Amino acid sequence: MDARLLEAAQCGDINYLQQLLRENPLILDSIALLSTENLLNVALVTGNVSFVKEVIRLKPHFAKELNQDGFSPMHMAAANGHVEIVKELNEVNPNLCRLEGREQRTPLHYAAIKGRVEVISVLLGSCPECIDSVTVERETALHLAVKNNQFQATKTLVEWIRENNRDDVFNMIDEQGSTVLHLAIWKKQRQVIELLLDNRTSPGSLEVNAMNHYGLTALDVLLMSPSEAGDREIVEMLLDAEAMRGRDITLSNIPYNQTFTNSPTAPETDRSQLGGMVEYFKFKRGRDSPSTARSTLLVIVVLVATATFQVGVNPPGGVWQDTYTTGQNNNTSNIKPHNAGESVLGTTNLIAFDLFVFFNTVGFSVSLFMITILTSRFPLQFELQICLVAMYLHLK
Incomplete structure (x- = not known):
């Protein structure tokens, strides 16, 4: 990228940009040929809205270009909390909020990871469909907010989901089969757990007994983790919400007349539960740092x-x-x-x-x-x- 153009973007100097365009009207076109960086991405570092608007006006297609790291201008604006720039990019193309970058992450995913509450509200307001987007690991924005301990972002997402009758999002699972409740229990996030359980206002809104791919419910995850202060309160909250252990759900699904006749299968059930526990605690690349x-x-x-x-x-x-030594004290030993x-x-x-x-x-x-x-x-x-x-x- 031309050093003078780079300087104009870093300083957010529109007058300097116009001067460069008068000297060379094709200077912006040459970026695609000579540079892997997007001029908008450079300008976003400073957060100068006026400069960003001018570049978008001149080259609208810059708004949906991914750089070599897999980030578009919308991704960077969302991650850095530049609300006005996010709004401006939305006006150019409302579908930018669903643009997938590295690991299939969208701008909403990065906003959730960084806890950018205002950006989350703007993105969901302009593009409600982006709540359905998942990463390569099948994680929703709600998964990522919980996973990264962003309570305010989690609260904003939960309230939006409830207001828009999208309770199905609560039960979406990642590649491990875990719902957001599984993650909140694993992280011992009591506020999030209370928030999620309070949303059980309509039948089937939150499946507290959903089992992940290892046959573990949220209650199983809590009881398997080391005991900490406050765990009793969380257990009581789950029990009040009619939470059950995975093995109890398995046994409750067996017809009464088969409970005794098929009793030899109980050890098999225990082995499957044990196998699920072993798999759950194995090191998982991407989940464990x-x-x-x-x-x-x-x-x-x-x-x-x-x-x-x-x-x-x-x-x-x-x-x-x-x-x-041998012969010491002249006695046999x-x-x-x-x-x-x-x-x-x-x-x-x-x-x-x-x-x-x-x-x-x-x-x-x-x-x-x-x-x-x-x-x-x-x-x-x-x-x-x-x-x-x-x-x-x-x-x-």
Whole structure:
């Protein structure tokens, strides 16, 4: 992009833009050939509405172009909360609110992620259909607002859905089969849970017992997560809303005359529930962040390192507290010669002791190696390496 044009966009200088156009009437046309960046995207950084309007007037097709990162001017305006620019772009083309960018995300999705309440209201007011748009992971704007802890955005979306009789949106599921209630329970967002349960004003408006792809209801998700303060209140709210566990729903669907005759299938039900729980807690790329996985792995390897180091310095059976040599005190004894500090197991069963040392050393060494990898490029990395080497040599 011409440096002078870039400067005009960054400063929002319309007069300078007009001067450049007088010097070269085709300067805006050359952008498509010589640059991957959209002039509107550059102008949106400053939020200068007048400059954006002028560019749209000159080149309306700029409004629906995606840059190399998959963002259109409408995406960027929505994410940054430029309400007036969003309105201006809507006047150019009302369908821009449903324009899909990277991962099939629309401007409404980005507004929900960033909590841009005014932008959400404008987009839904001009294009109600955008509430149905889902990402590549089947997430609605409501899913994303809840997932990113944007309560005001969630409240705005919920109120709009209720006012426009679009209660079906509450029951839309993502690729894991989770509704917004599943997500709110997983995030322990009590305000959102109250907001969602208050919307059960019409039959079927919110399915509190909807099961995800792992056979888990919202109540299952809550009861499976670590207990925290306030969980009892959430459980009571769900029970008041007639929430049930997945296994209870499965059993309630079995006819009464089959409940006893088919009782051998109960273990199968338990196994399927267990399988669902295992799948639910597996690491999911996109759902679980790498930082969360790294933190979890660090906790695990530190526990392994601690356990293996502890049994290394205090082996099974303990250590001899004295030194004993053959013929000492001129009496007969079954005690083998040993020195103070030596492992009791090492003198009584050498093979078992060698196996113990081998596997313990492997576990300790691998745990230290994983700590080194997981803390790569951390501050004080050199000092940490000295500590790990000292621990390893001390155990050896």
